[in-house]
Amino acid sequence: MERRIGVYVCHCGSNIAGTVDVEKVTEFAKGLDSVVVARNYKYVCSDPGQNLIKEDIKQLGLNRVVVASCSPLMHEPTFRRACLDAGLNPYLFEMANIREHCSWVHEDSAMATEKAKALVSAAVRRVYYHEPLETKEVPFNSNVLVVGGGIAGIQAALEIADSQHQVYLVERDPSIGGHMAMFDKTFPTLDCAACILTPKMTTVGQHPYIRLMSYSEVEDVSGYIGNFKVKIKRKARYVDEAKCTGCGRCEELCPINVLSEFEHGIGKRKAIYKPFAQAVPNKVVIDPQNCSHLKGLKGGKDVCRLCQKGMEKKGIPGCEAGAIDFGQEDKTVEVEVGSIIVATGFQQFDPSVMYPYGYGRYDNVITGLQFERMSNASGPTRGEVLLADGRKPESIAILHCVGSRDENYHRYCSRVCCMYSLKYSHLLREKVPQASVYQLYIDMRCPGSGYEEFYERLQEEGVNFVRGRAGEVTNIAEKPEEEGKLMVVCEDTLVRRKRRIPVDMVILSCALEPRADAERVARIFSLGRKADGFFMEKHPKLDPVATMTDGVFIVGCCQGPKDIPDTVAQASAAAARALAMISTGKVEIEAAIAVVNEELCSGCKTCVPLCPYSAISFDEEKKVSRINEALCKGCGTCVAACPSGAITGRHFTTEQIVAEIEGLLV
Amino acid sequence: MKYYAYYPGCSAEATGAGLGVSALAIAKPLDMELIELEDWTCCGTTAYGSLDESEAIVVAARNLALAEKTGLHLVTPCSNCFLTLSKANERLKEQPKLMAQVNEALAVANLEYHGSVRVRHLTEVLVKDIGLEVISTKVKRPLNGLKVAPYYGCQLVRPDYGFDDPEFPHSLDRLVESFGATVVPFPLKSHCCGGSLIISEEDLALDLMRKLLANAVGNGAECIVTPCPLCQTNLDAYRGRVNSKFKTNYDLPVLFVTQLMGVAFGIDGKDLGLKTNIVPAGKVLANYI
Numbered sequence: 001m002e003r004r005i006g007v008y009v010c011h012c013g014s015n016i017a018g019t020v021d022v023e024k025v026t027e028f029a030k031g032l033d034s035v036v037v038a039r040n041y042k043y044v045c046s047d048p049g050q051n052l053i054k055e056d057i058k059q060l061g062l063n064r065v066v067v068a069s070c071s072p073l074m075h076e077p078t079f080r081r082a083c084l085d086a087g088l089n090p091y092l093f094e095m096a097n098i099r100e101h102c103s104w105v106h107e108d109s110a111m112a113t114e115k116a117k118a119l120v121s122a123a124v125r126r127v128y129y130h131e132p133l134e135t136k137e138v139p140f141n142s143n144v145l146v147v148g149g150g151i152a153g154i155q156a157a158l159e160i161a162d163s164q165h166q167v168y169l170v171e172r173d174p175s176i177g178g179h180m181a182m183f184d185k186t187f188p189t190l191d192c193a194a195c196i197l198t199p200k201m202t203t204v205g206q207h208p209y210i211r212l213m214s215y216s217e218v219e220d221v222s223g224y225i226g227n228f229k230v231k232i233k234r235k236a237r238y239v240d241e242a243k244c245t246g247c248g249r250c251e252e253l254c255p256i257n258v259l260s261e262f263e264h265g266i267g268k269r270k271a272i273y274k275p276f277a278q279a280v281p282n283k284v285v286i287d288p289q290n291c292s293h294l295k296g297l298k299g300g301k302d303v304c305r306l307c308q309k310g311m312e313k314k315g316i317p318g319c320e321a322g323a324i325d326f327g328q329e330d331k332t333v334e335v336e337v338g339s340i341i342v343a344t345g346f347q348q349f350d351p352s353v354m355y356p357y358g359y360g361r362y363d364n365v366i367t368g369l370q371f372e373r374m375s376n377a378s379g380p381t382r383g384e385v386l387l388a389d390g391r392k393p394e395s396i397a398i399l400h401c402v403g404s405r406d407e408n409y410h411r412y413c414s415r416v417c418c419m420y421s422l423k424y425s426h427l428l429r430e431k432v433p434q435a436s437v438y439q440l441y442i443d444m445r446c447p448g449s450g451y452e453e454f455y456e457r458l459q460e461e462g463v464n465f466v467r468g469r470a471g472e473v474t475n476i477a478e479k480p481e482e483e484g485k486l487m488v489v490c491e492d493t494l495v496r497r498k499r500r501i502p503v504d505m506v507i508l509s510c511a512l513e514p515r516a517d518a519e520r521v522a523r524i525f526s527l528g529r530k531a532d533g534f535f536m537e538k539h540p541k542l543d544p545v546a547t548m549t550d551g552v553f554i555v556g557c558c559q560g561p562k563d564i565p566d567t568v569a570q571a572s573a574a575a576a577r578a579l580a581m582i583s584t585g586k587v588e589i590e591a592a593i594a595v596v597n598e599e600l601c602s603g604c605k606t607c608v609p610l611c612p613y614s615a616i617s618f619d620e621e622k623k624v625s626r627i628n629e630a631l632c633k634g635c636g637t638c639v640a641a642c643p644s645g646a647i648t649g650r651h652f653t654t655e656q657i658v659a660e661i662e663g664l665l666v
Numbered sequence: 667m668k669y670y671a672y673y674p675g676c677s678a679e680a681t682g683a684g685l686g687v688s689a690l691a692i693a694k695p696l697d698m699e700l701i702e703l704e705d706w707t708c709c710g711t712t713a714y715g716s717l718d719e720s721e722a723i724v725v726a727a728r729n730l731a732l733a734e735k736t737g738l739h740l741v742t743p744c745s746n747c748f749l750t751l752s753k754a755n756e757r758l759k760e761q762p763k764l765m766a767q768v769n770e771a772l773a774v775a776n777l778e779y780h781g782s783v784r785v786r787h788l789t790e791v792l793v794k795d796i797g798l799e800v801i802s803t804k805v806k807r808p809l810n811g812l813k814v815a816p817y818y819g820c821q822l823v824r825p826d827y828g829f830d831d832p833e834f835p836h837s838l839d840r841l842v843e844s845f846g847a848t849v850v851p852f853p854l855k856s857h858c859c860g861g862s863l864i865i866s867e868e869d870l871a872l873d874l875m876r877k878l879l880a881n882a883v884g885n886g887a888e889c890i891v892t893p894c895p896l897c898q899t900n901l902d903a904y905r906g907r908v909n910s911k912f913k914t915n916y917d918l919p920v921l922f923v924t925q926l927m928g929v930a931f932g933i934d935g936k937d938l939g940l941k942t943n944i945v946p947a948g949k950v951l952a953n954y955i
Contacts, residue, residue, distance in 0.1 A: 354833070355831070355833050355834030356833055356834075474853065476853065476854070476877070476881060478877070
């Protein structure tokens with residue numbers, strides 16, 4: 001068939017026309033093989049610009065279109081749609097990027113114009129060989145998997161479940177609630193964290209459309225957008241969830257005391273335990289590392305079992321519901337979902353690696369989360385702020401940016417520490433009003449609704465703000481009045497003097513960092529990670545909850561440090577995105593994918609393990625490779641690797657690429 | 667046998683003579699050959715660099731060019747030489763323009779530097795190349811019961827060379843333990859000794875030394891051990907002035923780590939330069955010599 005190509009050169013205001021001589025490029029394009037028409041226009045992406053293309057397709061019978069403008073990431077969908085509107089298959093369109101790749105990066109106008117010509121020539125040669133392609137649609141499973149039961153996961157799960165779609169909420173710990181359940185108050189409103197969180201937790205536990213799988217972990221995800229298959233490991237709880245009433249009798253009977261993870265090491269729990277009073281589900285779990293019976297079983301011994309049997313001699317019965325099941329084993333369940341929301345959160349930076357701050361060496365140097373638990377009325381001190389020896393502190397220093405804004409650990413700002421440090425100061429002024437409170441900061445970062453006002457309020461409450469990063473915390477006294485104190489050594493950069501501030505307690509405002517197993521989680525869900533280690537969004541500004549894997553969303557602190565309002569907003573956004581896909585009921589699959597020519601395939605299986613999307617399977621009967629159209633992203637790895645040349649990348653055929661290169665070189 | 671180009675530096679031949687002697691003495695049983703760099707000159711020192719950095723780099727580069735000819739790693743027992751030579755080496759590798767200028771100057775002496783030398787501190791070589799296990803097998807008189815405060819000073823670990831934690835170093839602790847000695851907690855182990863401030867800011871420097879001595883003694887140390895000749899000289903030679911200024915009576919010996927290693931290896935005190943130290947170590951080491 002005769003090729004009739006139209007070329008449209010965009011000025012992009014002065015973005016392109018300021019550097020590239022668009023008239024010359026247009027004239028050049030007119031002389032290219034098979035080009036029927038070439039025009040230039042101020043903004044080709046505008047409605048009148050698109051209409052130019054549509055009219056030419058109809059009037060001049062164009063069957064190929066080239067637009068020389070910006071990056072295809074910006075407007076390829078726009079122009080493909082314009083072609084489609086005019087009755088032309090959208091894959092018969094090609095874009096030459098003469099803005100990001102040319103006008104924006106060059107200063108010499110003449111040279112830039114020559115380069116733009118070469119780029120247009122390449123696009124014209126390439127589009128000559130384009131083939132019409134058809135996109136396919138597959139049905140979309142309306143079930144949603146939410147991974148992580150912190151506030152992000154809870155919010156996303158509730159939004160989706162409330163619209164009567166099935167949610168599987170998977171939480172690694174025995175209870176949902178995440179970090180927010182550990183907090184005392186929330187900034188800047190000072191709402192009690194539990195008061196606003198626990199109603200949501202209870203709703204999750206009782207929701208007819210949420211299947212809560214606590215103490216479980218996602219092990220494997222296969223499939224593709226609209227049709228994922230998920231394997232979930234349900235860890236042995238050694239307690240029958242259906243029978244346990246959460247009465248807590250077993251906890252009283254258990255003789256084993258260990259440090260509680262939930263209390264961050266400043267409180268104890270039993271070997272059979274519920275992490276905290278408002279846990280959801282309201283069920284206990286046995287910790288096999290510490291339970292004497294489970295440890296004894298390995299050696300063939302039957303010991304303890306007090307939780308099950310009770311103390312017969314004293315007439316105290318054990319579990320009356322008969323819920324304890326020492327024979328329980330890990331189980332794997334499989335569910336099918338159409339979309340996945342990853343809300344796996346963060347972990348607190350471990351400050352013990354920062355030797356000068358003395359965490360782990362001095363009893364009264366504690367982390368932010370330890371302070372949250374201490375300040376919380378349901379915590380180990382019943383909300384009293386106490387030193388390790390039980391005294392009340394007379395002075396407290398809060399050190400900002402521990403592990404954040406520090407090139408040795410994390411360069412980024414953790415965003416919430418200034419605000420939670422202010423909250424700590426407020427709680428301290430309230431709980432130990434006679435004590436002096438110092439905040440050592442680099443600069444105060446309080447952007448957010450009511451945040452700056454909260455900072456001002458704290459200044460009025462009599463907190464000592466010292467601008468300077470602490471260099472060291474030491475118990476080595478240099479003067480008699482320093483004996484028995486912790487000395488915070490810093491440079492007060494406002495008065496330009498080195499200071500030694502004697503305090504009784506130091507609270508380290510630690511960074512929020514990616515969880516230790518972020519790499520494994522990223523692999524399971526095919527997520528990218530940013531330089532700082534957090535999961536990567538599809539676009540940092542315009543697509544902040546989607547990821548490069550279609551149908552998988554990231555919300556909350558697994559994407560980067562953020563406060564509760566931002567986390568909740570992201571969770572709702574991802575829920576809306578999932579619901580939007582559910583409501584269309586189907587999903588369109590990219591047409592530019594790889595296809596195997598079964599006649600040529602030798603069955604060597606070279607391609608199978610190379611595919612980063614696990615899209616290639618092997619047909620054992622026919623001894624050929626098969627590519628799953630829904631999984632293939634058209635990356636071309638298999639095309640390049642196939643020793644028989646049996647795989648073709650649609651829309652990136654050898655013919656097309658060679659023509660493009662020739663066009664550049666002419 | 668492992669071979670190294672050896673750069674003693676001026677201190678190891680003068681104020682810190684014990685360092686130079688003991689470094690060579692312990693090399694033998696460890697199968698190390700420290701081949702003294704022929705015609706070596708001043709490293710450029712930190713003081714020179716503060717006045718004229720490029721001149722100081724030329725001074726250092728002269729030694730680097732000499733070392734490059736040997737094809738060996740350049741090893742120095744002195745923390746100050748280590749810092750100065752490393753700094754010059756890194757700058758030259760990173761900045762081709764500077765390298766060209768420096769080579770212009772070196773050409774006068776028929777020398778040229780290409781940036782291929784690896785500058786190393788003797789402590790790092792002992793810990794990494796020789797290894798603690800090998801060192802412990804050479805110990806003939808284990809220093810069981812000897813309480814030691816290992817003192818790193820600033821230049822051995824800062825800036826971060828990737829050898830040890832710059833804020834909480836531990837390599838020297840492990841090295842001392844491999845002699846059988848007991849390491850006492852020493853929180854100030856990488857704090858400043860005052861360096862050459864003892865000349866210009868005596869009060870300040872003496873106070874810094876007092877803190878170090880107090881911290882070591884307070885934690886039960888019987889001696890301080892350091893690889894750095896500046897630290898050793900300050901804590902050893904100025905202890906008397908600290909005592910008279912602050913009415914204290916610190917009298918613990920300050921040894922080079924190579925001296926203590928030599929004692930553990932059973933090397934005669936004379937061959938370790940123990941007599942060159944000002945505070946006598948005889949009493950503390952009586953059980954081991």
